[in-house]
Amino acid sequence: MLKIFIFEPSDNVGAYWVRDSCEALKELGNKIEVVKLVSTGKPLIEILKRLKEFAPNLIFTINHIGLIPEFVEVVNRMSLPVASWFVDDPFRYLSPEIVIQNCIIFSCDKFYIQRLKDFGFKRVYYLPGATNPKVFKPIRLTQEEKERFCCNISFVGNSIYHAYATYKKYHEWIAxxxxxxxxxxxxxxxxxxxxxxxxxxxxxxxxxxxxxxxxxxxxxxxxxxxxxxxxxxxxxxKKIIESVANLGLKLFGDDGWCTLLDGKIDLQREIDYRTELPKLYNASKINLNITKTQLKTTINQRVFDVAACKSFLLTDYRRDLGSLFEVGNEVVYYKDERDLRHKIQHYLGHEDERTEIAQRAQCRVLKEHTFLHRMKEAFNIIRDFL
CATH class of the missing domain: 1.10.10 (Arc Repressor Mutant, subunit A)
Structure with a gap:
């Protein structure tokens, strides 16, 4: 048994990664101490007090969250090992000023492995995303839930319009x-x-x-x-959503979509990741995935979550898709907008194919791609490091 000290970030997505990892680590027999980092910040003295009282074997973090210079200084003095799992672009979180003496790094994207080594980390390993099958699973929907969520195609995601608005201001400012x-x-x-x-x-x-x-x-x-x-x-x-908007799409997301799409789509309100998203995945004939740009070779969590629900997904291409699923048999990808429209029209008309692919995808996920699998993989490596 290991005693593991873990930071839980204030943002929802990062917090869910931590909670699912913690659940798996407890299931593997480890003792966990979680420090929740609220948006207003938690006093360092309180964090250090809990650290010393718990006396962990290891500090575990998602995206280096919580590893501020003052905390790292204490960790280095105590010679405590740190394991960090980057599930996003690592260089959005790393700082040259923060040097951890005993550190092991996991990245969900192979694209960043060599770059992390070039940054100075000696121990860097690939650890792809995963799902929690206790949350994402087949669900029997109520009539009210069917009326709200059932659709030909669904997409849930941020418009990221704030970044485009900032770009336009920057463009104008340059002159x-x-x-x-x-x-x-x-x-x-x-x-x-x-x-x-x-x-x-x-x-x-x-x-x-x-x-x-x-x-x-x-x-x-x-x-x-x-x-x-x-x-x-x-x-x-925007380009992808506009290409399929007239095929029965339900779009769930932030208000930025209204501006980005000039109000030409009936936007559904944002939904809760844990309580509502699994229901939408179950209710959609086709779940659409548009991977964020910072994931260069790997797939995002939606691919695993939809599969765990035994539901059908159409995703854009990433190189590692074929190493995690059998392409064409367990998962289907689109190359561009024209290919996406063609495949949507095909699979809407072939429910039996959708069902068979979804069943095989679920079998793959439950066999290889849960958080329990990932924590076993990670801690097989970490134990040799301790």
């Missing part, structure tokens, strides 16, 4: 036409080639346009990269 054309090209290339890294696109575009964008410091250039990447993601999502 210089040559520089404006340069960032327009960066945005276009990222939207059309979302598997490419924004840093590579930015570097190449500045060279080909002979236009060096000026940044006062590292923090500013990283902010610009994030803005451009997410603005491109917003436009990519």
């Amino acid at each position: 210089d036409p040559k520089t404006q054309r340069t960032i327009e090209e960066v945005l276009r290339l990222q939207k059309e080639n979302h598997l490419l890294d924004i840093s590579d696109i930015l570097e190449e575009t500045q060279r080909t346009h002979n236009c060096l964008l000026y940044y006062p410091g590292l923090e500013q250039i990283e902010s610009v990269k994030i803005c451009l990447e997410f603005a491109a993601m917003s436009l990519y999502r």
